[in-house]
Amino acid sequence: MGRGKIEIKKIENATNRQVTYSKRRNGLFKKAQELTVLCDAKVSLIMFSSTGKFHEFLSPNISTKGFFDLYQKTTGIDLWNSHYERMEENYRRLKEINKKLRREIRQRMGGDLNKHKKKVRNLEERHANLIMDLEAKLDGQDGIVETGGYYESTMGLLPNGASNLYALRLYQNQQPPLVLHDGTNDLRLA
Template sequence: MARGKIQIKRIENQTNRQVTYSKRRNGLFKKAHELSVLCDAKVSIIMISTTHKLHEYITPTVTTKQVIDQYQKVVGVDLWNTHYEKMQEHLKKLKEVNRNLRMEIRQRMGESLTDMGYEQIVNLIEDIDTSLRLIRERKYKVISNQIETGRKKLRNVEEIHKNLMLEFDAKEDDQHYRLVGNNGNYDSVLGYPNGGPCIVALRPPPPNHYNHHHHHNHNNHHSNFLHQCGGASASDLITFPLLE
């Protein structure tokens, strides 16, 4: 079955266009390879697709640079020199821009003003005033942000303090956390053994009408009391509990 003749024009469908490009590229590279082998020719093909992909075929016995160098000799042109001249021209422009920028920086620092005319100086003053205005605006904005940050931190500290005070008040109202209340036990809170501290006083000699038995019991009573108050023992001492 004979193939239909394809009209030579741009293929609108992108998918079909890419498929056709891939098939024809492979066919073209195949023909170039056959030509280079059969005829001992130097063939170099460079192709760039619409998606900016580079495809190249070069005869295996040579390099692309060798083919281009031979092309320059045959045609009589210097592709590298032209490219070098363009690069030199671009470098010259960049150096000029750099020189002008450096001069502008020195002038803004109050240097290299000798060659400036009146209008240039006026323009420089206006530029500096504009720069100062923008810098001050930025400065005030930074200060405002710092003040607002400080206020937020202060509010956080106040909130923490408020919560701590509320927690403290809650513990004060809770009997579990109260140390001593109106009816609290001071001895148990302070940790004094045997009823707490005592006041110790000297006891004068007993009257003669006390009998020996009564005197002996009384001394035993005070000795026990002294023992409770600190382990002392003396028959002539009278002790009184401190917190009674």
């Protein structure tokens, strides 16, 4: 009596599946060894079970690296360079992600405030330079008043020969009236 044909499909019972894997793996390894001895062929067989176990057969007198080198030479495919290029691309991608995450962490921790402070300082310097340029252009006839924060917005105009300096002040929470300040009195204009 001969064996009957079996339907090739996944064995549902885990125990039966493992037993079948073991038996057929041993049969494949036996065939690979016979092929190596009878035909002087170089054979490499690599298997991973469904449980993740690794099994391999390699012809005697050849290493795994030697087998892959022979494979590359025969097929003309450079496995190591393509693998290296993939690793390099992955490295570049991860480096960019790391850069973005570091920037986001700095922003959340307030690290970019120093950059903001530098911008503010730069703007203050530019403002001071503009005032100096304006005063130089006015040639002593008119001037601008800078105070320590008493006025919200100040600008003084000196008519030719006048001895008083006037400043304009705007109030934040009200309809802004025009206020002239001559050092002693505030004059409100409607």
